Amino acid sequence: MDDRRPGRAGPAGPQGHRRGHHTQDGRGYVSTHEESRLARVALTWLAEPGTRSVYGLVNEIGPVATLELLLDGGAPQEKLRDSVAARTRAGDARAVATESLRRADRLGARLVTPDDDEWPMTVEQLRHLRLDLPGKPRRVDIETDPPLCFWVRGAWRLDEALERSVAVVGARAATPYGLHVATDLAYGLADREWTVVSGGAFGIDAAAHRGALTAGGLTVAVLACGVDRPYPLGNTALFDRIAETGLLVSEWPPAAEPLRPRFLIRNRVIAAATRGTVLVEAAARSGATQTTRRALALNKRAMVVPGPVTSAMSVGAHEILREEPAARLVTGLAQVLEEVGPIGELAPVPRGPERPADLLDDDARAVLESLPRRGALGVDDIAARAGLAVRTVLRTLPLLEELSFVVRREDGYALVASAAGRS
Amino acid sequence: MDDRRPGRAGPAGPQGHRRGHHTQDGRGYVSTHEESRLARVALTWLAEPGTRSVYGLVNEIGPVATLELLLDGGAPQEKLRDSVAARTRAGDARAVATESLRRADRLGARLVTPDDDEWPMTVEQLRHLRLDLPGKPRRVDIETDPPLCFWVRGAWRLDEALERSVAVVGARAATPYGLHVATDLAYGLADREWTVVSGGAFGIDAAAHRGALTAGGLTVAVLACGVDRPYPLGNTALFDRIAETGLLVSEWPPAAEPLRPRFLIRNRVIAAATRGTVLVEAAARSGATQTTRRALALNKRAMVVPGPVTSAMSVGAHEILREEPAARLVTGLAQVLEEVGPIGELAPVPRGPERPADLLDDDARAVLESLPRRGALGVDDIAARAGLAVRTVLRTLPLLEELSFVVRREDGYALVASAAGRS
Structure with missing residues (x-):
């Protein structure tokens, strides 16, 4: 049996993981x-x-x-x-x-693992994500399975902070135009109670965090180094403000250095943990464009802000718009909100390729059928009613959650239809 | 019998239409x-x-x-x-x-009618073009059948000037950014021996004409008023230069005024006469966006240059990119050339929806089958060999030409395969 269990009982604060199990x-x-x-x-x-x-x-x-x-x-x-x-x-x-x-x-940082209630189940979508990146050699497969754990600084539950979140990412060497657009968008998103997720870098990332903070909103910086030594140093004051009102998050332990390859590894979490990614300025084939491609690979909304064709900082953005038919050009807050779904909608129907229940495998269908019309069930009960191993149920639920068939609640898993009444 | 005949005999200069027929x-x-x-x-x-x-x-x-x-x-x-x-x-x-x-x-202007050798057959594609424009009321059908005649100033044959042409259109109240991009693109196109077609207006249109003139290239202004009183007056020197080295063209007779509705009517000719349209800056729902929508309705390449989302002059461009999946974001000359086809390619295969010969109607197929493997045939001969009325052949040929099945030559119509050897 797997030693992971989704936290599903009792009120759990940030430190509310169960111990001694x-x-x-x-x-x-x-x-x-x-x-x-x-x-x-x-x-x-x-x-x-x-x-x-x-x-x-x-x-x-x-x-x-x-x-x-x-x-x-x-x-x-x-x-x-x-x-x-x-x-x-x-x-x-x-x-x-x-x-x-x-x-x-x-x-004052904490470790969050899949054992904890606050584990963001959305990152489980990364299971076996294979990302083909254009470049030389033409196709590079990057293995990007889910994290084993997160280090977190800040008072919010990680899952709740990320529940209704949008990533705003882009170039470090951003132009005044890009900074303006990113700040504006992040302000608007935070103002509408969306969490703004970014990578804490100079340029667009910092502008996005700042825009959200200015709106008094929630922002999460997903780092590629220890949460005790956020990089870059020039953003130290910003990181302190984020930790006070939002979250600093990393897969790497305290003291870990921001090594170059870690930024790409980190980007997959930004793509997976959010409902969509907005790209504001990116140089050709840059890391920020790769976050967008990961979002597309995960069937998330990938939004791109165009810019002057004379600006090197918009080349990557235009590249994505030309190469990825699923990427959507957005010019402002209203169009971003249109993509990620209206506020208050807890489980929007994914707008990607249709995935009716018919396409689910037998295990997934058994899990769905085991769930009551009203109310939630714990994993053990689902396994018993579906006649499946607990591990199978645990493997199946994240997919069903991602496809909006089920919703995870404090008292277990529920069908989305009945979950609509949740306050 | 129709009193129109495609000119297909003898050497014909600009004034070479046949008289007394x-x-x-x-x-x-x-x-x-x-x-x-x-x-x-x-x-x-x-x-x-x-x-x-x-x-x-x-x-x-x-x-x-x-x-x-x-x-x-x-x-x-x-x-x-x-x-x-x-x-x-x-x-x-x-x-x-x-x-x-x-x-x-x-x-020194001349009338060109479908009787003349230099009549641009591409405008025949406008037959029964119905254009649905978004707006209020939601859908407006505009009737835009082909012109009955053109008034032309300039030494080039109209059909030859338009044979390998790209439209560059956009806002009158253009920004320095848009003027720079339009000038640059037009210069590059003219430099590669593409004719730059535009509407002679202030702003993007004028920049496009000027860019082409600077490259020593060919440019055509399609006007919505008489060729003797080109509008706007502020572009008079520009119009004179265009008439000296390129062409001024209008459907309206000398002295005709540039009435407002005429600009929209004129735009259909710009879309039909060119191989593709590049939109550089446009205000929301502006005339320039409508030229692009006409190009799309005609299954032509519709290219759009993005700009800052903070610029009112790019709102129309972004609108098209969001609303029209067939519109293509372009950031420079190379991408425009990629769309309209490499220079030297006389009859590029259209890159729109596939239209194999199987989809042609019986008349069109009969016309195709009547053509010899090598050499060209006149309309009367085609009609005789295909067993069709001359009028039917005349109705069918423009479509076959647009679909690159046949090519019009001075000695008649030929299959595209054999036309490849044309010097």
Whole structure:
């Protein structure tokens, strides 16, 4: 049995994860909740977030057994074995993880794992996302599985902060035009009670965070480094304000450095955690355009603000508009709201390709049929009524949630039809 | 029999139309070539160009008989009858037409009709074009049938000048950004030996003409008033330069005023006569956006240059890009050339919806089959070989030409495959 459980009981604040929970993992090893959390942190240190082979193992045998297997040199992939060996020479994975957790405690940050109520289920859509990026060589597959954990600074529940969110991303070397548009859009979104998500970088990202803060709204910075040393340093005051009223989020532990490849890995979370991505200014083939392509790969709304064709900072934006028929040109707040759905609509029907229930596999249909017309069910009850293993139910629910068939509530999962009455 | 004949014999310069040719029209009335030309001019004075009922009559019984019918008060449509009656009270249609032809002669302009070799067959695509324009009321149908004649100033043959042409159109109240982009694009197009077609207005139109002139290229201004009094007056020097090296073209006779509705009527010719239209800056729902929508309705390449979303002069451009999936965002010359086809390609395969020969009607297929593998045939020969009426062949050829099945040459019509060897 998987040692992950979706939090689904009781009122849970930011620190409301359950502790001391015992689980038996795939090898019959009984691990505590704390051991499992430590293992996720250690695994993130041993291999970069999103590494498919690690995610696959955690999914199959749980984080504690995966960590043991890797530390024993038993990783099935040579590349992963080599990478783990190199890291292990640099330090003891469990000791590093323990120190990370202590450091986080000292600075008021917390670890959030899929065990916690506040885990944002939307990132589970990243499972087996393969992203083909145009460039040279023509197609590069990037493995971008879901995160094993998040480090979070700020008072909001992570899932609630991201529930109704839009990403506003773009160039660091933005022009006054781009900064103006990003600030304006973010202000408007925050004013309509949308969370503005961005990457905390100079330029468009910072303008988006600032616009949301100015509106007194909620903004989330998803970082590619530790939440205790947000990068870039020049945005330190901004990061402090975000942590006070919104959230700083990272897959990397405190003290982690903003290495270049981490920005691309981070971008997948921005795309997955939000309902849509607005691209405001981007140089050709830049990271910001890749966030937009990830949003498209996830069947999210991908919105692009055009600019002067004479501006190098709009080349990437125009590239996307020319190359991706699903990307939508937007010129202002109203058109962005039109894309992401009106406020108050809790589970908008996805506007991508139709996916009627007929197209679901047998397991997914069994789960749907097990749910009552009114009210919610916990995972164990769903499994019992559907005649499925708990793991199968856990694997199926994120997809059903993403497709707006079910909605996750504090008391379990409910059909979207009945969920409409939720206050 | 129709009294129109496509010019297809002998070397023809700008003034090379055949004179003194006798034709029997649908009522058995024998009219001279000159009578027929005079009738077209008179009809254009009696009813605005593009009026469907007039065009339909001309097509059926010829211009001379149509003029007689209308002057006798015999127009089948009440609205047309009223309009003719009002014009007739103001003057004698034949006398007005004679005076127009005299005035044109004095200023070195000429009349071009479908009888002439230089008639641009592309405008025949306007036959029964119905254009639905968004606005209030939601859908307005504008009747925009082909012109009955053109008035032309300049040394080029009209058909040759338009053969490989691109329209560059846009706002009068253009910004420096738009003027820069339009000038640049037109310069590049002219430099690659594309004719730049526009409407001679202030702003983008003028910038496009000037860009082409600066490159020493060919530019054509299609006017909504007489070629002797081009509007606006502020562009007089520009119009003189265009007439010296390119062409001034109008459906309206010399001295005709640039009445407001005429600009929209004129725009259909710009869309039809060119291989594609580039829109550079346009206010919301402006005339320039309507030229682009006409190009789309004609299955032509419709290209749009985006701009800052903060600029009122790009609102119309972004509107089109959002509303018309077939409109293509372009950021520079290379992308425009990619749309309209490489230079040197005489008959590019249209990149719109596929239209294989299977989709043609029986008449069109019979015409295709009548053509030899090599060499060209005149209309009479095609009719004889296909077993069709000359009128049917004349109706069918423009479509086959537009779809690149046949090409019009000086010695008649040829299959495109064999036309590839043309020097």
